[in-house]
Amino acid sequence: MKATVCEFLSVGEVTPQRDWHMPSHSHRIHELIVILSGKMTLKTPDETVQGEAGDLLFYRAGVPHEETSDPADPVNTFFIAFRADAPLVANIATRTRDADARVRQMVTWMLRDHRGGVAHERIDPLLSAVLSEVQRLGHSPRDPWLEEMRQHMQQNLARAIYLDDLARRVRMSKFAFVRKFKRLGGRTPMQELQLMRVNRARAMMLASGLPVKAIAPAVGLNDEYQLSKLFRRHFHLSPRELRTRSPRDRQRVEPARPSRNTDYT
Numbered sequence: 001m002k003a004t005v006c007e008f009l010s011v012g013e014v015t016p017q018r019d020w021h022m023p024s025h026s027h028r029i030h031e032l033i034v035i036l037s038g039k040m041t042l043k044t045p046d047e048t049v050q051g052e053a054g055d056l057l058f059y060r061a062g063v064p065h066e067e068t069s070d071p072a073d074p075v076n077t078f079f080i081a082f083r084a085d086a087p088l089v090a091n092i093a094t095r096t097r098d099a100d101a102r103v104r105q106m107v108t109w110m111l112r113d114h115r116g117g118v119a120h121e122r123i124d125p126l127l128s129a130v131l132s133e134v135q136r137l138g139h140s141p142r143d144p145w146l147e148e149m150r151q152h153m154q155q156n157l158a159r160a161i162y163l164d165d166l167a168r169r170v171r172m173s174k175f176a177f178v179r180k181f182k183r184l185g186g187r188t189p190m191q192e193l194q195l196m197r198v199n200r201a202r203a204m205m206l207a208s209g210l211p212v213k214a215i216a217p218a219v220g221l222n223d224e225y226q227l228s229k230l231f232r233r234h235f236h237l238s239p240r241e242l243r244t245r246s247p248r249d250r251q252r253v254e255p256a257r258p259s260r261n262t263d264y265t
Contacts, residue, residue: 005084006088006128006131007127008120008126008127009029010081011080011081011110011114012111013077014076014077015076015206018069020069021066021067021069022067023066024064024066028061029082030081030082030084032056032059032080032130033051033079034056035051035053035054035057036053037076038073038075038203039053039069040067042057049094051075055095055096055098056096056137057094057095058092078108080107080130082127088128092138096134099137099146099184100187101195102133106129106130113126146184149169149170158219163177163178163190194230195234198230198231198235200219201216201219201227202231202242204219205242205243212239212240227239
């Protein structure tokens, strides 16, 4: 029996840009989008999907799609271009929730390896693992309780949010609330909140010229020192180093890439 196969082609990142837009187009390969922060709208002939941080968007080969970043909350994404036998993508929905951020982590490794010159065939097994995880997630429906809590946290990032307040909102003890949140989302509420804040700060830094000391309180952090500490923990670089690599900086390390090269045969 012939084994099903997948072939890695490319992986990259689209940094936050308020006016980022991809007109309707299609291509001969599949694409998987990992939304790191911000929001975007996806339009296909059959549906309109609103994507946000933590979502995975799948563009099946041959299907026209149009993408627009939310100007109020510019989207930051990873994208993978690949080929795959039909059974590997047959049950993948247009939008899937990366509940435990496993796909995000694996794609981060893929991007690191790709930029490091690792041969494509050595990345194929990781792509296979990504597709298996996306398929698994498709059988785990989005939980309304968890989605409502995440939405509440996203909408109040600039405010002080305490565990007591979150638990009280759903009339639970702190301990029961933490257990339920972690069981459904894979992280504790405060871990989730920290990721939301640092990702929002990253998006603001890439999309604006605001100083770090202005961004920190806008995402609910005490000061720029706390923000710098979190940046080093999660991104392994300082806010200053992040901006150095940003397309908006004249001394950027890499050129701006406002669109994705998906012209594969």
